[in-house]
């Protein structure tokens with residue numbers, strides 16, 4: 001049984017990407033951004049362990065979902081179970097967004113781990129980079145600070161250079 005440590009979930013989020021989305025807040029993040037948007041999700045020993053089957057059952061129970069969003073905490077520091085969840089979601093026609101404190105280039109080049117790079121291959125849109133208090137704005141759509149990029153992952157991987165959503 002595959003398990004994942006999570007801070008929590010949002011069953012019908014409308015703020016973590018387009019449409020109605022199931023957001024998974026993974027537990028644990030090795031970065032320590034000042035005024036982190038979710039400081040309770042930083043300790044790796046916090047949160048609760050959940051079976052992937054439980055998340056899949058919740059997602060499958062909502063036919064209105066456009067996709068899933070992997071956020072945190074740092075989802076790319078638990079890449080193996082989230083890779084499995086992303087594969088499952090894609091097989092059901094759901095798109096996959098992810099938020100990461102790592103940059104696209106770091107994830108592509110397997111800086112956190114080879115598994116993190118594998119997970120990136122399945123992501124449709126990545127919001128990358130840490131939350132920076134000095135660049136924070138409430139005017140930004142789907143991101144908290146202006147340094148974060150909304151990246152079309154598949155186009156960026158194909159082109160070998162970052163393509164941001166318009």
Ligand code: SF4
Nearest residue numbers: 029031033036073101
């Ligand atoms: S990367 Fe995100 S979750 Fe991690 S400390 Fe920074 S703001 Fe918090």
